[in-house]
Structure formats: C-alpha cells, structure tokens
Amino acid sequence: MTLKMKFLGYKKEVIRPLNDARAVEAGANFLSESFIFGVAASIIIAESWRSHYSAKNRRNYVDDALENLEDENIKLKELLETTRENQKTTKDRLELLEQDNIHLRKILDEVLSVSLGLKRHSGYEQPKIVTLPGINNNHKDEQ
Template sequence: MSAIKIGYLLVRTLAKPVANSIKTQAKSHPNFKAFCIGVAQRSHRLEMTLKMKFLGYKTEKIRPLNDARAIESGANFLSEAFVFSVAASVILAENWRSRVTAKNRRNYVDDALESLEEKNQSLTELLEETRQMNQTNEDRLKQIENDNMQLRGLLDEVLSVSMGLKRHTEYQQQPTMIQL
C-alpha cells in the first residue's frame, strides 16, 4: 500500500518538469504556440467578463492580450492544467483502489459469514439427529427393562409353581438402573 502511494507521489513530482516542458514547447513550436494563444485569449475573455459581472461594471469590449503575454499565459494555463489533471487522476486512482479493496474485504467477510452459517446449520442438524438417537436409545432401554422385569416375574412364577422354591425377588436384590 505504501509503495502505491510512493508511486503516486513520484508521478506527481514528475508532472512538474513535464509542465515546465510544456512552457518551453509553447515558445518554440508554431502550432502549439497558436493553440496556447487561443487558450489564453479565451481564458482572458472569460476572466474579464466574470470580473466585470461580479464587480458590477458595465460590460465593455475586452482587449486581447499581446502575443508574448498570450503565449506565456496560455503555456502557464496548460502546464497548471496538466499538473492539476495528474493530481486529480492520482486522487481518483487512490479512491478507486480503496473502493476495490473495501469491496474485496466485504466479499471476504460475506463469504466467511456464509461459511460459518452453513457450518452452524449442519452442526445444529447433527445435534438434533443425536438427540433423536439418544431418545430412541432411552426408549429401547426402558422397553428392555420392562421385558426383563416381565421375564423375571414369569421365571419366579415358574420356579415357585414347579419346585416350591422361594420367589426369586425375595432372595435377590433388584438390579440398579443406570441413568444415561
């Protein structure tokens, strides 16, 4: 992240010599010189018209700038516009990068939450299945205990009738029940 910011700072720093190059090119190339003069004259007219309106003066005919001053003004305007556009593009690029980073972070968090919710749902289902199996096992154990008691009673009846022995329940202690 800091490398990106250093890169942005480097681009902004390199924009200043490019702006100075624009100023020198405006004086030497005829087509660029004419373009700078046109930009400067329009800028001068706009500036003077706005000044007159804001200060409350009558709108008068605006005299154009001389060529030397127009070239200098136009070159300054273009170089400043270049530096401004570089700075604005750096700011926009940083804003875009931070939005992408935040979006990726949100997507990661959303995916992690979705994964946790699915895991929680599966664990809840597993817990419910375990409870049902436990309840089924407890019901089976109670049924086996009841069957055991009936068989013991039946055995006691058979032994007492056939041999005249004491009842089984009279000489043995009842088994202890284990609670799960």
C-alpha cells in the first residue's frame, strides 16, 4: 500500500496491517495482474517482432523483384538493339536484291530482244557490285 500510495501521489499515511485472508487475497490479485501484464507484454513484443520480420521479408522480396526487372529490362534493350541491327542489315540486303533484280530484268530484256531479232546486240555496262558486311555475295558474272 505504501508503494501504491507513492505511485498515485498521495500523502504517506499510517497503514493498518492486514489480516491473513486479505493479505492472501491482495497477493493473489497482485500475482494474477502480474501474470496478465506479462502475457500482454509478451504478446505485444511478439507481434512487434513478427511485423518487423514480415516487413523485412517484404522489402527483400520487393528488392529482388526490382533487381530481376532491371536485369530483364537490360536484356530486352540489348535484344531490341540486336533486332534493330538485324533489321537494318536485312533492309540493306533487300535493297541490294532489288537492284540485282532490276539489273537482271534489263539483261533478260536485252537477251530476249536479241534472240527474237527485235534489236541488235549492244554491250551493256557491268553494274558495280556492292558488298555489305555480313552478306555473302557469290554472284560472279551472272550474265
């Protein structure tokens, strides 16, 4: 009671001694309240630790996911650049094939005209062969 009075800010008064039954009851109340307080405090501490651990795991998961997305983004950018280079090479090759096609049509027209006797054979200019890097130009004197 003296301790309780000090905590509550009362003046110190003379306290009568308790009989045995009231002392046992007061002790039992103190033990039960202490037990309840201890359980409540341990639950609060355990929940705090669990939420901290859960948040830490979530942060780690998010960090890993972001890192994976960044790696995938880099790979996709590299793939896009490679695809653009391949597209440019294909476009250049297509233009070269179109030029070769036009040249071969001219030669075919001249060969047909000469063979049908519509005109006399006249020399034609050899086209300049354009080579592109990475393209195998194996057409020599296709005439």
